[in-house]
Amino acid sequence: MTRTFDLATTTRRKLNQALHDASGGESFEVVNPRGAHAVACGITADIDVMVRGSVGYYCAGMHQQGRVRVEGNASTGLAENIMSGTVHITGNATMSAGATGCGGLVVVGGNAGARCGISMKGVDIVVGGNVGHMSAFMAQAGNLVVCGDAAADLGDSIYEARIFVRGDVESLGADCVEKEMRPEHVDTLARLLAAAAPATDGAEASQFRRYGSARRLYNFTIDDVDSLETDR
Amino acid sequence: MCGIVGLFCKTETHRHELGRLTAVMLREMRDRGPDSAGFASYDTGAPGRTRITVLAEGIEVDWGPVAAALEKVLDAEVTVRGVHDHAVFSTDGDGRAARQWIIDNVAGASVLSYGSQIELYKAVGDPDLVAERYDLGSRTGTHALAHTRMATESAVTTNGSHPFATGADTCLVHNGSLSNHNRLRRFLEGHGESFQTENDSEVAAGYLSWRMRSGDTISQALEGALDDLDGFYTFAIGVADGFAILRDPIACKPAVVAETDDWVAMSSEYRAIARLPGATHAEIWEPEPARIYTWSLAA
Numbered sequence: 001m002t003r004t005f006d007l008a009t010t011t012r013r014k015l016n017q018a019l020h021d022a023s024g025g026e027s028f029e030v031v032n033p034r035g036a037h038a039v040a041c042g043i044t045a046d047i048d049v050m051v052r053g054s055v056g057y058y059c060a061g062m063h064q065q066g067r068v069r070v071e072g073n074a075s076t077g078l079a080e081n082i083m084s085g086t087v088h089i090t091g092n093a094t095m096s097a098g099a100t101g102c103g104g105l106v107v108v109g110g111n112a113g114a115r116c117g118i119s120m121k122g123v124d125i126v127v128g129g130n131v132g133h134m135s136a137f138m139a140q141a142g143n144l145v146v147c148g149d150a151a152a153d154l155g156d157s158i159y160e161a162r163i164f165v166r167g168d169v170e171s172l173g174a175d176c177v178e179k180e181m182r183p184e185h186v187d188t189l190a191r192l193l194a195a196a197a198p199a200t201d202g203a204e205a206s207q208f209r210r211y212g213s214a215r216r217l218y219n220f221t222i223d224d225v226d227s228l229e230t231d232r
Numbered sequence: 233m234c235g236i237v238g239l240f241c242k243t244e245t246h247r248h249e250l251g252r253l254t255a256v257m258l259r260e261m262r263d264r265g266p267d268s269a270g271f272a273s274y275d276t277g278a279p280g281r282t283r284i285t286v287l288a289e290g291i292e293v294d295w296g297p298v299a300a301a302l303e304k305v306l307d308a309e310v311t312v313r314g315v316h317d318h319a320v321f322s323t324d325g326d327g328r329a330a331r332q333w334i335i336d337n338v339a340g341a342s343v344l345s346y347g348s349q350i351e352l353y354k355a356v357g358d359p360d361l362v363a364e365r366y367d368l369g370s371r372t373g374t375h376a377l378a379h380t381r382m383a384t385e386s387a388v389t390t391n392g393s394h395p396f397a398t399g400a401d402t403c404l405v406h407n408g409s410l411s412n413h414n415r416l417r418r419f420l421e422g423h424g425e426s427f428q429t430e431n432d433s434e435v436a437a438g439y440l441s442w443r444m445r446s447g448d449t450i451s452q453a454l455e456g457a458l459d460d461l462d463g464f465y466t467f468a469i470g471v472a473d474g475f476a477i478l479r480d481p482i483a484c485k486p487a488v489v490a491e492t493d494d495w496v497a498m499s500s501e502y503r504a505i506a507r508l509p510g511a512t513h514a515e516i517w518e519p520e521p522a523r524i525y526t527w528s529l530a531a
Contacts, residue, residue: 034507035254035260035501035502035503035504053512054502054506056502056503073516075488076487091516094488095483095486095518109499114518121238132483133483133518133520145267
């Protein structure tokens, strides 16, 4: 059974408390979010949340395990610091979608704004459209998949994350370079595209280029390479 | 942190409720800036008439004699009506000269705006109460801008409140901070602009006024601003026949835009837009950094 919370008549705090109290297996529906902030933040259980409408800042922040789906747009900080689970929005996201995420999957059906995946630490982010400037800024681990174009300074000061772009890259940021697509990258990308479909609009792994760190900017020595997911 | 909103009615449909819709947007931005607020609205005005909105905070001014003195200076008819601590002068004389005369001759008064279409009100206090006191809700017209301020760099004063307007029918609201405003203020003062505060955002307004007085379109003026303004900014700008948005090249400060066949709305947060009629079917996007967006009534 699905429990419905109408944010026109109940508080977001009650909604979030109910989500925090859930033990797993439940499903929830949220209507009339009207751009409210921090909707469905801090979920730790294996639950399903459907949000019908556009949300404000930090939707599904600090997310773990469950699945949050937003039929609409999201503002700054979608799924910020996500640890695991899935956050999927059908519309556009503004700034810093998936910021600092440590795991899980974030899917943006439309475009994502500036600094998508900033400081990502293991999250996978799939964007059906374009990403704004300075996306994957200081990205440390995980995968950013862009089915459209990437705006200026993609991957600036990137560490060990991988970036896959199907369309044009306006410019690469400092220390970010194009890299060879090896079979393991194609496999990873195909898996992520499948997980994010249909938001990926039929994109296929063979259509993408890979970008990553040239490792000239940060203190990287070849002796440390075994401790990393090697991506030379 | 501050909250800014702008609403531009492309068609007649919502012009009769411009003020009410702007007040709804302003209320949603209340907790981004609970200490002061202001708004500017544009209507069609009367041909050949300039209105000058003046603030005399904390002092009693007998506006009748001021209007009489101004008539002599302008050699033109001047009328005036008081709105709490604001007054709105109306004249068929030279609005720019009237602005400067009031600044120079009416002790304790600030000129908030002048132009044939604009009126501008601002005050310290809860944004809802500011909107109510100056009756934002009943205003009609083509476009409006409003601002809620959380003062971080200077005192909570009415003079630090937005919108800022120094030139005819040109005003802006700003979320951010400029770092080269002192040098730019001196430059603009040398080129005929006059300022009434130490505020960085007033300098941005003065910059646009100077460029447009020199013959620039709003787009040309904003091209110049990208080169000449240093700092963080999301601007919403009103001019006589249009509305514009500009964010700095880093785009730190939030902005969201929604557009329908009838209106364009801009705000710091989507929730200010969410309550507008037709918002659920609007095209919604985040304006790109360093890109100039304009909408014109003429188009």
